[in-house]
Amino acid sequence: MKFHFPRSPRPESIAESDWNNWTWQLRHSLKTQDDFALHFALNEDEKAAFVGGKELFNVRTTPYYASLAQQGPDGQSLRQILMPHRFEIEEGDQQMLDPLGERVNKAAPRLIHRYSDRVLFLITDICSVYCRFCTRKHFTGQEQAFIRNEEYEQALAYIRSHTGLREVILSGGDPLTVSDKQLDRVLTDLRAIEHVEIIRIGSRMPVVCPMRITGDLVQIMKKHKPVFLMSHFNHPAELTAEAVEALERLVDNGIPVMNQMVLLNGINNHPALVQALNRRLLYLRVKPYYMFQCDPSQGTDHLRTSVEDSLEIQKELWGHLSGLAMPNLSLDIPNGGGKTYLVPNFEVGQEGRTRHYVGWDGVKAEYISPAPEKIRKPDASLYEAEWAHLKSCKA
Structure with missing residues (x-):
């Protein structure tokens, strides 16, 4: 099967040479409520976010990406990625300024x-x-x-x-x-x-x-x-x-x-x-x-x-x-x-060295691990110093 990849809906008023120029796209980015209102019929939730969410996070999108968000049901999905919403400024279950702890690291x-x-x-x-x-x-x-x-x-x-x-x-x-x-x-x-x-x-x-x-x-x-x-x-x-x-x-x-x-x-x-x-x-x-x-x-x-x-x-x-x-x-x-x-867990039980599984399509089977005394480690002496150095790098 070959897939169909449509070209973006370039407005007729914009020259193709401009549309396909990345610096033009950045210079003409939509940044303000007025910019977005020229391309979208903003609802009340979006308007509220433009007003109340200014301190939280900037708003910006390229004309190219904005054009994709104006096309049918898929466009409505992309619109949620680029458009601020009232929910952004409401209290949620978990709100973290730095969720990945990057400041700590x-x-x-x-x-x-x-x-x-x-x-x-x-x-x-x-x-x-x-x-x-x-x-x-x-x-x-x-x-x-x-x-x-x-x-x-x-x-x-x-x-x-x-x-x-x-x-x-x-x-x-x-x-x-x-x-x-x-x-x-x-x-x-x-x-x-x-x-x-x-x-x-x-x-x-x-x-x-x-x-x-x-x-x-x-x-x-x-x-x-x-x-x-x-x-x-x-x-x-x-x-x-x-x-x-x-x-x-x-x-x-x-x-x-x-x-x-x-x-x-x-x-x-x-x-x-x-x-x-x-x-x-x-x-x-x-x-x-x-x-x-x-x-x-x-x-x-x-x-x-x-x-x-x-x-x-x-x-x-x-x-x-x-x-x-x-x-x-x-x-x-x-x-x-x-x-x-995070992976689906297909293991349904364990008895000693035997693990029991039910596969994604219902196939049942067991896997028996070798006894611990049978496990051998290879000679890694040529690479151990490299491995130790790698592990020690974290400050």
Whole structure:
């Protein structure tokens, strides 16, 4: 089966050359209630959020992404991602300014060190679209386009001095909102650090402004390989012809792309939608990586699904969706507890070394583990020092 990916509905009044220019998209972003009112018939709940939620989190979207949110039932789902709502300013069950405990794990300005072998480098706090479920509202949206030089050098010094670090994840804000020259500088400086093996770029630009993925940008990323692009598609309606072209430009040039989606209440929390998104991504050579439980950041209570609902979706997909297309359902433990995977439990009992299972389609079987005295460990002496050094890196 081949999928159909429609082109975005460009307004006739806008030249194609402008519409397909990423800097034009950012310059013409919708930011105010008046901007949004030109494109949407705002309801009372949305108007209330524009007035009462100004201090909580900025509002912004590209004209491109706004156009997708105006198209039928799928558009109504995307509208909830970009449009503020009265529920954001009401008290919820759990409201956390910093749900991931990033301030606790801040190793240097703009640098989060939670896991031993990798750090999160926040090179900008600007996004082209401020998603209403954002987990980093304590940081994102402060309108600092690029990290200050003093903070930049402090972050690089920390990475250089912690030789157990193997991976740097560029985030923000959205790191692809910075210029090609700035991104090239960051990648060049990181590649000059001998122990940094992998660079990841987490970006929603392929979703909300796919015209950002230019040939020049791709060549910069390719020059500094291995660079992984972590995309953030949440709904199959976000896979337009423009998004497809952006993704194919990346993978055709050897840049691996992996997707991280968030389960969102009333938007994509249905197995039919999850499989549709991830099968299409896989067809485009994008590996579905994570399916996150929405973090309890401020103003997101109405967008969070229950863990039980998410597990039901995962269980429904189990056995019907290729493992290549199956993302890992994961929850970030609040206050910096790290990720925990959530998987359907098919084990129904255990007796000694025998475990009893009932599979997704009802097949019953048992698995008998070898006796403890039969377990042998291989000779790992050539790699033990490397492993010990990696584990010791976390400050």
